[in-house]
Amino acid sequence: MKRFPGIALLLMACLTGCSSTHQALVHHRGPPQGMQVEQATVVAVRDIRLPLATVNYGQGSGRDLGQLAGGAYADMSGLPLGSGILISATAGMIGSALGSAADSTERSQPGQEIDYRTDGDSGLRRLQQPTGRRAIRSGERIRIERGSFTLRALPATP
Amino acid sequence: MRRSLLLCSSALLSLAVQAGNGIDPARLNYRHAWSGGAPRAVSILSGQVPKNLALTGRNFSLGVDWEDAMGRPKPEFRQQICQLIPGDPCPPFRAGGIRIKEEYLGEPAGFRPAPLSSEQRIGPDALSQVGHGGRRVISLLIQDMGQVRQSLTVSFNDIGDDELRQIALEDAVYRVLRFRED
Numbered sequence: 001m002k003r004f005p006g007i008a009l010l011l012m013a014c015l016t017g018c019s020s021t022h023q024a025l026v027h028h029r030g031p032p033q034g035m036q037v038e039q040a041t042v043v044a045v046r047d048i049r050l051p052l053a054t055v056n057y058g059q060g061s062g063r064d065l066g067q068l069a070g071g072a073y074a075d076m077s078g079l080p081l082g083s084g085i086l087i088s089a090t091a092g093m094i095g096s097a098l099g100s101a102a103d104s105t106e107r108s109q110p111g112q113e114i115d116y117r118t119d120g121d122s123g124l125r126r127l128q129q130p131t132g133r134r135a136i137r138s139g140e141r142i143r144i145e146r147g148s149f150t151l152r153a154l155p156a157t158p
Numbered sequence: 159m160r161r162s163l164l165l166c167s168s169a170l171l172s173l174a175v176q177a178g179n180g181i182d183p184a185r186l187n188y189r190h191a192w193s194g195g196a197p198r199a200v201s202i203l204s205g206q207v208p209k210n211l212a213l214t215g216r217n218f219s220l221g222v223d224w225e226d227a228m229g230r231p232k233p234e235f236r237q238q239i240c241q242l243i244p245g246d247p248c249p250p251f252r253a254g255g256i257r258i259k260e261e262y263l264g265e266p267a268g269f270r271p272a273p274l275s276s277e278q279r280i281g282p283d284a285l286s287q288v289g290h291g292g293r294r295v296i297s298l299l300i301q302d303m304g305q306v307r308q309s310l311t312v313s314f315n316d317i318g319d320d321e322l323r324q325i326a327l328e329d330a331v332y333r334v335l336r337f338r339e340d
Binding site for chain 2 (some may be wrong): 007021022023024025026027028029030031032033034035036146147148150152
């Protein structure tokens with residue numbers, strides 16, 4: 001019976017760790033504004049690595065999980081309160097160190113740096129973006145979509 | 159006996175949920191006649207605050223504040239929220255109350271989204287839905303009952319800062335606080 005709270009806490013922490021994609025709510029006033037679309041030709045493409053948009057939760061999560069696991073172990077073993085606190089704090093420190101190490105590892109994704117020339121414009125432009133389902137190739141015709149905050153290149157023919 | 163208890167509790171729960179909205183829709187007077195034509199805008203909300211289940215309905219006893227990015231109060235917008243419940247004392251903000259904090263007001267290029275989208279923050283994926291031609295944006299941190307949500311309102315017309323604040327109040331703040339449910 002004593003084991004239940006510790007296991008439940010551990011399970012809750014594990015479930016909390018599972019992330020899901022969050023969708024923001026969008027409301028338009030008036031008709032929605034579309035993207036600006038331009039046709040262009042790719043001049044050159046280079047494969048690059050782009051940083052992943054992540055938050056370093058490792059250290060904090062490691063500490064919390066360590067403390068929970070330590071507390072659960074002490075609870076299940078029927079140890080006195082003082083020993084339980086000590087075990088929980090030590091496990092928290094170990095978890096924090098492991099999480100910190102995980103945070104410091106480089107996280108990146110494959111991307112492309114694309115030099116392109118839009119139709120009717122002699123100037124060369126450049127953009128970087130994550131590699132899509134189909135990589136953009138040199139000499140290819142592409143569609144440039146420009147929003148208020150974003151700029152992306154898509155193959156003109158899927 | 160059991161059935162009547164069940165009916166009673168359902169009725170109470172339904173009343174509580176309705177009281178959670180608490181604001182007479184007639185008091186939410188959206189401004190439709192703008193100088194220079196109706197501005198087009200889009201508002202992105204990271205999420206809404208949880209429904210208020212208090213049986214007494216909504217009140218502003220824990221206060222309301224609206225401040226700009228420099229921490230200066232904006233009484234004209236604070237007052238518009240306070241007026242939603244006539245006769246409510248509406249004191250300054252304290253823990254658990256409503257606080258609107260302007261995080262950013264300017265051109266779209268200067269806005270920095272959070273690394274990831276969450277219930278509390280707007281990430282880059284939400285911005286990819288915003289069409290071309292945004293002229294001015296306002297980002298608000300909206301706090302209610304200890305919960306914080308972020309909103310971003312983008313105007314596609316040239317309008318003044320206070321007009322943008324007004325659109326953000328009507329399209330974002332009222333929805334985050336669940337005063338407006340459309």
